[in-house]
Amino acid sequence: MRPAVVTPVPLGQVFSDLPARLPPVEPVPGHDDAAHVQVTGIAIDSRMVRAGDLYIALPGSGRHGASFTAAALRAGAVAVLTDEAGVAAAAGTIDRVGAVPLFRAAHLRELVGPLSAIIFNSQPAHASRPALFGVTGTNGKTTTTYFINALLAGLGRTTGLMGTIEIHAGGQPIASALTTPESPQVHGILGLMRERGIETAAMEVSSHAIDYRRVDGVYFDVAGFTNLTQDHLDLHGTMDEYFAVKAELFTRERTSRAVIITDDVWGLKMAEAAGADVLTLRTSVTEDDDAQPKGGGMPLHAADWQVRDVARQGLGHRFSLHGPAGEQLTLHSGLPGTFNISNAALATVMVLASGVAVDDVQHAADSADPFSAAVPGRMQLIGDRPAAIVDFAHNPDALARTLESVRPPAPEAKLIVVFGATGQRDQTKRPIMGATAARLADIVIVTDDDPHDEDEAEIRQGVLTGAQQARDADNLACEILEIYPRAEAIDHAVALAGPADTVLIAGRGHEVWQEVKGVNLPLDDRVELARALTRYGFSVHPSHRIES
Structure with missing residues (x-):
């Protein structure tokens, strides 16, 4: 999924627009005639190359991406970027198959996201780019993104979605193979949403996506944190390392505002570590509002937003949400499970953090019942x-x-x-x-x-x-x-x-x-x-x- 129309960008401009902190891109002597090359796309998988693409040949666990240069050229790649280990294979293929410019750089993964953002014009500065909501955490990401979209739809916004179950950019939903797609797809989808006039989008952001740099070059208007519990330690090793990866989403380089559930010590640590402007949210209800969370930290009552007055209603719950300036909303989720109270409250505060008025959110919650939205395979x-x-x-x-x-x-x-x-x-x-x-x-x-x-x-x-x-x-x-x-x-x-x-x-x-x-x-x-x-x-x- 990518925009139907992409304005061609001169290759030299693409590389010159990269932030100075990133590794420099250098032409390979003898393959550096890039003066007239313009690109309209980017791919890291030779099977996904389209005519006009820059093909980035990354090192792989089995074979180097440079060994697939011939397939990329046959599909229409107009330039190749690889690392030092891939130069010889890529250059040899270019000599045999077709003359396109070849470039090299170290730490290629760091370049893929920013290059994708430039080529697909998905940078946050673009006036018509959709407002972007990112949700991370161990559990609840999928449901929270569906709740955000349902609430925004109740507010009359057009919405897009990227997540575990499907990708939706205003047309027919497409089944998702990864919780978060690779960065060329992420930026291509954002460009497609912009092209289709979609106003808002919600995205699940997994720890794999952050660790594997799939969301590099993406800037979130609001990022939310659900919780952190044992999972994916085969990748991260320890809970502290797992936490550190999640915390990268809440830096100033990735988001301007953060909404963090502080029901336990991991949430409190995330709120303290975040570099963005933070709103804290307490969703667990106990009789003692001054209770200290297990592991220490600030009292739970210190959260900016708090869930109160929880009552069963059918299979779901009704509850109130109280804000730092005396705001109060009455909300309902028809889905079973008290954790769906947390998901609904997080979705609500994230939408409020984007600048929507409390009265408008309350009206949408009353009229659209967004937190009863069916989520495939979730309760x-x-x-x-x-x-x-x-x-x-x-x-x-x-x-x-x-x-x-x-x-x-x-x-x-x-x-x-x-x-x-x-x-x-x-x-x-x-x-x-x-x-x-x-x-x-x-x-x-x-x-x-x-x-x-x-x-x-x-x-x-x-x-x-x-x-x-x-x-x-x-x-x-x-x-x-x-x-x-x-x-x-x-x-x-x-x-x-x-x-x-x-x-x-x-x-x-x-x-x-x-x-x-x-x-x-x-x-x-x-x-x-x-x-x-x-x-x-x-x-x-x-x-x-x-x-x-």
């Missing part, structure tokens, strides 16, 4: 009796919050959970997730998630060990089952359920493929859950009904 209700829910909860904190929020009210009713763990990811969280399920559910069914190239049985055993140890240590009454494949586990869960029970299918959410040993197998938890409900005579919401 998605497939049936009511039993309550049959699909959620993306795939780490210990998210699983705990979800299980706590869907516990059926009747004392004799059962909470049944089906989940697994992803292969080739942080193995330390597997037994923690098993223990969490054992402590909070009545029936725990351990199955497969996405094993990737790892042995499925070993993954399941890691989860089962945690569940069984917690059951034995705490003398719990829960039943623990191992059932696979996943579709059979979902079917068995519904077979065990009565109308008053709750069946939660956790971990995969909106995903429709299960990756096993390099093969993508069709598997949609929502479809399997609807099929099982139908098989056992339970009702299914109209949008999920299975035709017989």
Whole structure:
């Protein structure tokens, strides 16, 4: 996705417009005739090159991008930029395939985002660029971005979206392969939004995106922080390193305003570390407003915005939101889970931080009910009796919050959970997730998630060990089952359920493929859950009904 029309930019101007702090770009002798070259796009994947593109040949884990220079030239690349290691391969290909200028620079990754912003004209200085909201944190990013967009739509704004589930730039939604796309795609999408007159856009910003420089050159009008809990330690190593990556989003170089939930010590640390103008938000409600968070820090009552007066309303909640100057809003979320109060409050304060008046936000909240917007695979209700829910909860904190929020009210009713763990990811969280399920559910069914190239049985055993140890240590009454494949586990869960029970299918959410040993197998938890409900005579919401 990129603009339909891009004004050609002289290649020399593109390089000269780069900030002085970035590595210099130098022509390779003998391949430096760039006087008349103009570019209309940029790509780091030879398969995505279009005519008029600058191809950046990056080093890869297996092969260097310079080895794909021929494919890039055949697709229409008008210039190549690589590092010292790629110069020889790129130059040899250019000599054989076609004469285009060749450039080299160190630390190529640092250049991709800024170059993309220049070429696609997505810099924040552009008058018609959409106002941009970025959300980071371990859990809640997807739902918060959907809530932001729903609230902005209620205010009459046109909206765009970049995230885990889909990319939306005013036309047909496109399924997303990454939480945050690579930076040429990010800037191309922003350029497309500008071209289509989209006024606002919300983007999920993962730690991978920051670490891999996918959002370099992007400037957010408002950035929000949900929470930080154990996840992605296979990439970051420690929670402190994970935090440090997230904190990069809240520097002056990336955003002007930050809204940070300070319900725990990580949120307080983020508020203190942020270089942008910070608004703090407290969404956890306790009887003691002067409570100190675990780990120390400022009293929780010191937050600028605070959630109060939480009350159940149907499956969701009604609550009030109080601001630093006496502002007060009354809000509602129809989605289950107290964490959706946090997501709704964060979305609200981020929109307020962008300059929208409190009265306008209250009117939009009343008229559009933005915080009941359906989010695919996020607390998605497939049936009511039993309550049959699909959620993306795939780490210990998210699983705990979800299980706590869907516990059926009747004392004799059962909470049944089906989940697994992803292969080739942080193995330390597997037994923690098993223990969490054992402590909070009545029936725990351990199955497969996405094993990737790892042995499925070993993954399941890691989860089962945690569940069984917690059951034995705490003398719990829960039943623990191992059932696979996943579709059979979902079917068995519904077979065990009565109308008053709750069946939660956790971990995969909106995903429709299960990756096993390099093969993508069709598997949609929502479809399997609807099929099982139908098989056992339970009702299914109209949008999920299975035709017989």
